[in-house]
Structure formats: structure tokens, C-alpha cells
Amino acid sequence: MTRLLFSSLIALALAGCGDASPDDTIPATATPVVSTAASSPAADPALTAALRDQIMVDPALVQQANADVVRPPTQPQSGAVPPSDIAAAAHAQPAALSATSGETLRSAPAATGNCRQCAIARQALTLGALAAAQGGRAGQCAANVDYSAGWANRLPRGVPLYPDARVAEAAGADGAGCALRVVSFASAAPMQRLLDYYYTKASDAGYTAEHHAAGTEHVLAGNRRGGGTFMATMRARADGGTDVDLMADGG
Structure with a gap:
């Protein structure tokens, strides 16, 4: 009986050894965990500043950053930029002038x-907006314009693409009574050469042509008996060349 009681006491003592709490099992020499949160003094100051700073947004690019959202963009995306060195090379202007050296160009009338x-x-942000602002049939057809560089090869005979033209963007619309072409390009030729070129071409094709100007911007525009209009808006470049927005409808 005494032996049985002694065995029971030993069993109870051993069972009590397993009741220690999890906190009692952590060694006294354990290394504490250091927080690496941005709010902790131990965080990297540069990282903390980067995480807390406001995100910068370019308002000019916001309208082109929504290609995958449900609501479509308010204007077509375009990364097209006229080449900045279009007339910078020493041979650029001679080449542009020699491109039409075999033709006899008549002088465009003086600007009014x-x-x-x-x-x-100046206010139109896209080629479609430029056409829409003209009103009439061109304005109606502008709602259906499609953007593609291929439209630059489909201009009417009376207002062709200038021989050295570097196309930046082109748009057009066909069908349902529309034959609209709008092309934006740069040329190494000086503005007067382009004015004379389009005045001669348009006149030979039966268009009337009027020349207007406001500051450094010039417009040569007219219409043709039986239908068809054209407009060439020109701006002189700092390198001696010319930027042109050419529009033809029903040619």
C-alpha cells in the first residue's frame, strides 16, 4: 500500500511538469523582433518618405491612360510627334526644293x-476635331473618321502629299456621301514653297484658292465647282521647314 501511494505521487509530479505556459518556454536570452513598419524609428527614412509622398500625375496624359476602362477616351491616343530634325541637316532643304524642281509653280496670292x-x-486637338469645326459635309463626316497613316496615300489629285512630306498622323472617312482626308505632316521646304505648290496644284485641278494669315500661321483654302473643298494650314518651323495640316473633302 505504501509502495502504491509513492508511485502515484511520482506520476502526479511528472504530469505537473507539462503544464508550463508557452511564455515560460522562451529562453531569457532570445533576441526581440524589431518592427520594420514605415512608422517605426528603425525604418529606412528614404523608404518611409517614398511610401508617404503623394503620387504625381501629369494632367496632359490622363486622357491617354484609360485604354482599359469601361468608358472610352475622349480622343484617340496618339504618340505621333513630327520629327524635330526634319530640316536640320544641311541637305534637307535642297532635297525638298529639288523634289518639285521639274514643275513650274505659280506664286500664291498675297495673304489677307x-x-x-x-x-x-489652333484650337483643334485632333484631326477629327479640325474637320468637324469646318461644318457642312466635312463636319458631318468627321464623326466617322478612322485614324490610319494609309489615308495619306488617298488624297485627291488636286491636293497631293508634298514629295518630301514626313507624315505624323492621318485620318479619313469614306461612304455615306463622305470622301474626307485629313493629314498632318512636316516638310523641309520653306512655307512659301509649299504655298506656291498647293496653289498651283489646286488651281490646275479646278479649285479656287484664297490665302489668309494670322501671325505665323497661314491658311490656303478653296473649293471646286461640282463639289470638293480643300484647306492647308501651315506653320513655319524654327529649323526653316514647315508643319502642315492638309484637309480635302469630296475630291
């Missing part, structure tokens, strides 16, 4: 003031 089209072209 009150250039309403100059203000319209």
Missing part, C-alpha cells in the same frame, strides 16, 4: 487678314 481658319486650327 481675318484668318478665321487659323483660330479654328
Whole structure:
């Protein structure tokens, strides 16, 4: 009986050894965990500043950053930029001039003031908006324009693409009574050469042509008996070349 009681006491003592709490099992010499949160003094100051600073947004690019959202963008995306060195090379202007050296160009009439089209072209953000601002059939067809560089090869005979043209963007619309072409390009030729070129080409094709100007912007525009209009908006480049927005409808 005494032996049985002694065995029971030993069993109870051993069972009590397993009741220690988890906290009692941590060694006294364990290394404490250091927080690496941005709010901790031990965090990297540069990382903390980067995480807390506001995100910078370019308002000019916001409208082109929503290609995958449900609501479509308000204007077509375009990364097209006219080449900045279009006329910088020493041979650029001679090459542009020699491209039409075999033709006899007539001088465009002198510019007159009150250039309403100059203000319209300055405010238009896209080629479609430029066409829409003209009103009439061109304005109606502008709602259906499609953007593709291929439209630059489909201009009417009376207002062709200038021989050395570097196309930046082109748009057009066909069908349902539309034959709209709008092309933006740069040329190494000086503005007067382009004015004479399009005046001669348009006149030979039966278009009337009027020349208006406002500051450094010039517009050559006209229409043709039986239908068809054209407009060439030109701006001189700092390198001696010319930027052109050419529009033809029903040619």
C-alpha cells in the first residue's frame, strides 16, 4: 500500500511538469523582433518618405491612360510627334526644293487678314476635331473618321502629299456621301514653297484658292465647282521647314 501511494505521487509530479505556459518556454536570452513598419524609428527614412509622398500625375496624359476602362477616351491616343530634325541637316532643304524642281509653280496670292481658319486650327486637338469645326459635309463626316497613316496615300489629285512630306498622323472617312482626308505632316521646304505648290496644284485641278494669315500661321483654302473643298494650314518651323495640316473633302 505504501509502495502504491509513492508511485502515484511520482506520476502526479511528472504530469505537473507539462503544464508550463508557452511564455515560460522562451529562453531569457532570445533576441526581440524589431518592427520594420514605415512608422517605426528603425525604418529606412528614404523608404518611409517614398511610401508617404503623394503620387504625381501629369494632367496632359490622363486622357491617354484609360485604354482599359469601361468608358472610352475622349480622343484617340496618339504618340505621333513630327520629327524635330526634319530640316536640320544641311541637305534637307535642297532635297525638298529639288523634289518639285521639274514643275513650274505659280506664286500664291498675297495673304489677307481675318484668318478665321487659323483660330479654328489652333484650337483643334485632333484631326477629327479640325474637320468637324469646318461644318457642312466635312463636319458631318468627321464623326466617322478612322485614324490610319494609309489615308495619306488617298488624297485627291488636286491636293497631293508634298514629295518630301514626313507624315505624323492621318485620318479619313469614306461612304455615306463622305470622301474626307485629313493629314498632318512636316516638310523641309520653306512655307512659301509649299504655298506656291498647293496653289498651283489646286488651281490646275479646278479649285479656287484664297490665302489668309494670322501671325505665323497661314491658311490656303478653296473649293471646286461640282463639289470638293480643300484647306492647308501651315506653320513655319524654327529649323526653316514647315508643319502642315492638309484637309480635302469630296475630291
